[in-house]
Amino acid sequence: MSGDEGFSRRDLFRRLGARGKEVARARLEPVIPVRPVAPAKNIEPRTRHRVVPLHRPPGALDEEAFLAACTKCGDCASACPHGAIVPAPARFGPAGLTPTIIPMASACQMCPDTPCITSCEPRALRIEQPLRMAEARIQPWACLAHQGTFCSVCVERCPVPGAMELVDGKPIIDASICTGCGVCQYVCPAPENAILLMPLTARPTASPSS
Amino acid sequence: MNQQRAQQASPFESDRRNFLKLTAMAAATSVASSTAFGSSAFGETAFGADSTDATEAGASDVRWDKAPCRFCGTGCHVQVGVREGKVVAIAGDPLAEVNKGLLCMKGYHVGLALYGKDRLTQPLLRVDGELQPISWERAIQIAAEKIHAAPERFAFYGSGQWTIPEGYAAQKFMKGGLGNNHIDPNARLCMASAVTGFIATYGVDEPAGCYDDLDQCDVLITWGNNPAEMHPVLYSRVVDRRSRGETVEIIDISTRRTRTTEHAQRHLVFRPHSDLAIANGIAHLLIANGNYDEEFVNKHCAFRAPSDPPTLPGRPISFDEYKGFVAEYTPEHVEKISGVPADEIRYLAALFGRRDVKITSLWCMGMNQHTQGTAINCLVHGIHLLSGHFGRAGDAPTSLTGQPSACGTVREVGTLAHALPGGRVVMNSEHRAQSEQIWNVPAGRISPMPGFHTVAMWDSFCTPLADGGKLDTLWVQVTNPGQTLPNLHKLFNRKEGLEDKFLIVSEVYPTATTALADLVFPSAMWVEKNGMFGNSERRTQQWFKQVEPPGDARDDVWQTIAVAHRLHELGVPGMKDKDGRFLFREEDSGGKEVPIWEWEHYYDLNVDERLFEEYRKFTRLKHKDLAPYSEYVKTRGLRWPVVQSDAGEWRETRFRFVEEQDPYVAKGKGIDFYHSPTHDGRAQVWFSPYVDPPESPDEAYPFWLCTGRVIEHWHTGTMTRRIPQLDRAMPRAYVELHRADAEALGVTSGDVVVIESRRGRIELPAWIDGRGQPPRGSVFVPFFDESKLINEVTLDAYDPFSKQPDYKKCAVSVRKLVKP
Ligand code: SF4
Numbered sequence A: 001m002s003g004d005e006g007f008s009r010r011d012l013f014r015r016l017g018a019r020g021k022e023v024a025r026a027r028l029e030p031v032i033p034v035r036p037v038a039p040a041k042n043i044e045p046r047t048r049h050r051v052v053p054l055h056r057p058p059g060a061l062d063e064e065a066f067l068a069a070c071t072k073c074g075d076c077a078s079a080c081p082h083g084a085i086v087p088a089p090a091r092f093g094p095a096g097l098t099p100t101i102i103p104m105a106s107a108c109q110m111c112p113d114t115p116c117i118t119s120c121e122p123r124a125l126r127i128e129q130p131l132r133m134a135e136a137r138i139q140p141w142a143c144l145a146h147q148g149t150f151c152s153v154c155v156e157r158c159p160v161p162g163a164m165e166l167v168d169g170k171p172i173i174d175a176s177i178c179t180g181c182g183v184c185q186y187v188c189p190a191p192e193n194a195i196l197l198m199p200l201t202a203r204p205t206a207s208p209s210s
Numbered sequence B: 001m002n003q004q005r006a007q008q009a010s011p012f013e014s015d016r017r018n019f020l021k022l023t024a025m026a027a028a029t030s031v032a033s034s035t036a037f038g039s040s041a042f043g044e045t046a047f048g049a050d051s052t053d054a055t056e057a058g059a060s061d062v063r064w065d066k067a068p069c070r071f072c073g074t075g076c077h078v079q080v081g082v083r084e085g086k087v088v089a090i091a092g093d094p095l096a097e098v099n100k101g102l103l104c105m106k107g108y109h110v111g112l113a114l115y116g117k118d119r120l121t122q123p124l125l126r127v128d129g130e131l132q133p134i135s136w137e138r139a140i141q142i143a144a145e146k147i148h149a150a151p152e153r154f155a156f157y158g159s160g161q162w163t164i165p166e167g168y169a170a171q172k173f174m175k176g177g178l179g180n181n182h183i184d185p186n187a188r189l190c191m192a193s194a195v196t197g198f199i200a201t202y203g204v205d206e207p208a209g210c211y212d213d214l215d216q217c218d219v220l221i222t223w224g225n226n227p228a229e230m231h232p233v234l235y236s237r238v239v240d241r242r243s244r245g246e247t248v249e250i251i252d253i254s255t256r257r258t259r260t261t262e263h264a265q266r267h268l269v270f271r272p273h274s275d276l277a278i279a280n281g282i283a284h285l286l287i288a289n290g291n292y293d294e295e296f297v298n299k300h301c302a303f304r305a306p307s308d309p310p311t312l313p314g315r316p317i318s319f320d321e322y323k324g325f326v327a328e329y330t331p332e333h334v335e336k337i338s339g340v341p342a343d344e345i346r347y348l349a350a351l352f353g354r355r356d357v358k359i360t361s362l363w364c365m366g367m368n369q370h371t372q373g374t375a376i377n378c379l380v381h382g383i384h385l386l387s388g389h390f391g392r393a394g395d396a397p398t399s400l401t402g403q404p405s406a407c408g409t410v411r412e413v414g415t416l417a418h419a420l421p422g423g424r425v426v427m428n429s430e431h432r433a434q435s436e437q438i439w440n441v442p443a444g445r446i447s448p449m450p451g452f453h454t455v456a457m458w459d460s461f462c463t464p465l466a467d468g469g470k471l472d473t474l475w476v477q478v479t480n481p482g483q484t485l486p487n488l489h490k491l492f493n494r495k496e497g498l499e500d501k502f503l504i505v506s507e508v509y510p511t512a513t514t515a516l517a518d519l520v521f522p523s524a525m526w527v528e529k530n531g532m533f534g535n536s537e538r539r540t541q542q543w544f545k546q547v548e549p550p551g552d553a554r555d556d557v558w559q560t561i562a563v564a565h566r567l568h569e570l571g572v573p574g575m576k577d578k579d580g581r582f583l584f585r586e587e588d589s590g591g592k593e594v595p596i597w598e599w600e601h602y603y604d605l606n607v608d609e610r611l612f613e614e615y616r617k618f619t620r621l622k623h624k625d626l627a628p629y630s631e632y633v634k635t636r637g638l639r640w641p642v643v644q645s646d647a648g649e650w651r652e653t654r655f656r657f658v659e660e661q662d663p664y665v666a667k668g669k670g671i672d673f674y675h676s677p678t679h680d681g682r683a684q685v686w687f688s689p690y691v692d693p694p695e696s697p698d699e700a701y702p703f704w705l706c707t708g709r710v711i712e713h714w715h716t717g718t719m720t721r722r723i724p725q726l727d728r729a730m731p732r733a734y735v736e737l738h739r740a741d742a743e744a745l746g747v748t749s750g751d752v753v754v755i756e757s758r759r760g761r762i763e764l765p766a767w768i769d770g771r772g773q774p775p776r777g778s779v780f781v782p783f784f785d786e787s788k789l790i791n792e793v794t795l796d797a798y799d800p801f802s803k804q805p806d807y808k809k810c811a812v813s814v815r816k817l818v819k820p
């Protein structure tokens, strides 16, 4: 698939669907139950005990570096045209009031011009970071298509070309391309939402320079 | 009614997750499925309940009962979970033969259709341009006075979503009461051509086969049909056979690529309207190659062709004449007309020529919304008959309906401008007499003149009386014509500002129709009332009221009876029967009249049951026998004719006209078309020529426009767009374009394009290589979106026999919107 196709598809549904700020008023709770995340290979060992796996805006530094850099100014939230970025609840301790995304309220639409990243002065969000926020997985037991009734909504609405594909009428995610934006979770009409999104706290961080 | 409630086993005894795995997704739309938008994580549930998962709570406080799904003509059964007066869960009903526990995405959320935030909860009257709340007392009075002022200028417009008792009450009120035949349903817009096709071919309406054919066929042909989106559970039933190792070849004959095509081995894209040529081409080859079923034809068929002037029965022709007529349709000639390669026509004809494969044809709006709708319906029946692909399980020409009770209510109760219950027509004096006798009304009450069909009705209603309009008061129940009529500017929007027109609308939500209503009745919907539906396979289904309607919303049957009674009080003679009693008189067991027109007493007895038992008396004539109400309480529907065996059991019929299946076929007959239009047991094989469509693309309007539905939304989205999960999945209408056309127009996905016809224009975002892919020169627009009324663009030309308009083709121009 060509890049332009993906962009244009995103434009289509941005026009069709963006509910933006109107839905971002939702009360804040982590969508995914808190669970430890196994450290990946290219990631420095954890120094702190455990982090709350929050779904960060695109381009976020590794969670610890991010928490160190983020000033909780909220500029990224103001910059997001879809109202997707909201502050985490204060009771989350050090993570309280840091920017997070609740895809079920308003997912990241993968804006090509990444206004959130551009707005981040302390560079807790960086364009040179891989734009990966979470890992999306389809839970076949809940997915309509996998259970034999027709659905292709997630594939049609995924804004990242190549991240999802319909194979034999069933959606498949390419984990190496998926950014975890959460659009698929937002649109999934299954009675039990079939998309499991696991926020990445261990994000490969480039050298923590500048 | 409670003592009649069937004992329902809760399907949720086992662990929830296991259950999901075991029964193919018989999942509940639980109160707070953890990720639904209205979930506990966001502090509000669409059901307004707490975050307990009802289905996991051992279901102890959840009461389960059966109901057919509210949405499409497939007629799946759901289990409805109710707690504290609210529907809190929905599950596929594993005991239902239609869906065996499976539902489509709409069905899983059907419970949420009741709980949109803007339900209409009180009667409204337009005062100084604004709808203002009024009492029921006044609302009924106003409606009655309007009708009383000029009963002959009153019309009733309903739908295939009327329950059987609702349609029956409206039918009796109009034809048996007011002696007025201006009653027509929206089903005129969706299956009227299927009806005329069945009648012209078999002399009696509705498919001979049933869904069991889908389990048995070797080949499934979808004619302009997209069941993957429109009848998803049915198509699942077919596709699922492959996962069990069975083979079924699917051939999709259509005007664009759809989700259905993805599961098809062959896809034949034809030029809009040219399906007639394809069918004739198959017939020609069957005869030319000598592999038609000569024995079947000799025993069971006769031949017909259009008469001059055209009539529905046409004129009889000989086999040789027929052979001569179709001879013109050589594969090469068909290719020229349709664009389908000649070899594909040969392939199809060869298939039909084989006795060892079983072929089922499916169709719905593609063949019905067609200015040659009756003709193409007849032609497809014709090739099945000619080739003997009829009457064996898996060999069937089957039309589907889009609405849950298009068959049960419209076609069987006959809520059409020319029809009477049970397959009767107003033009027939015997039929009128039989109806007058059952209704116990004086002879001559029923008018012999057919009333206005849908398009004529709305045209007349939107025309000032001074300019020849014949109608001034129109009552709409259970449908949304302000969005679904074709050519809306002409047939609906024109009503605005006409002082002498009064529009009454029974509705559950504000719609494009209530926007022009003068009086609005808030209605109870689905399981807020008792009801019965009849689905596409002749299956009559029943359910009980399970929750109270919100606010002052009340049943449509009650509304009809309340207005009838007020007219009775105003002295309208038609509201009395022969013995001077109220037309809708119901008595308790002691013979005392129950005032069912008073809401407090409406549920003192089961009005649905009373109306249904009365209606049953009509159903024998055309051998569409129905069982007593109590039998439907016990089952997930029964397919008529339902006939009592000597042992006293009520037995349904899977295949009509077939010995041993259909109780009305005598032993030794094999197949008997016992309602044959020629009264000799023969079905009619029709020839109808290909003719050009009424409007084709030209220089000014170079594209074909086709409209239709999407899987997420049902009809105009009044219900489904208020279900958050479905609204998010498909929030807005769009236009599908071919990539090459888009490139030529400088359009990419998401760009806004202008679609314009001679009748109207609309702006829509483009979707290229999306779910459906029209061929070059064609565009597709779904009609569910109230903010994008594509029917302001469509054409109101209709089939001469069925009067069904063609929503599937008209000429439009397409260009990129240039912002000033
Ligand atoms: S698969 Fe889902 S999470 Fe991943 S990029 Fe696509 S829409 Fe976003």
Ligand code: SF4
Pocket (backbone or CB within 6 Å): A138, A142, A143, A144, A145, A146, A151, A152, A153, A154, A155, A171, A184, A187, A188, A189, A190, A193, A194, A195
């Ligand atoms: S949107 Fe949800 S149910 Fe539909 S195919 Fe995707 S994961 Fe499955």
Ligand code: SF4
Pocket (backbone or CB within 6 Å): B069, B070, B071, B072, B073, B074, B075, B076, B099, B102, B103, B104, B105, B106, B107, B108, B230, B231, B232, B233, B234
């Ligand atoms: S296929 Fe039709 S009847 Fe069945 S669940 Fe879906 S909408 Fe309801």
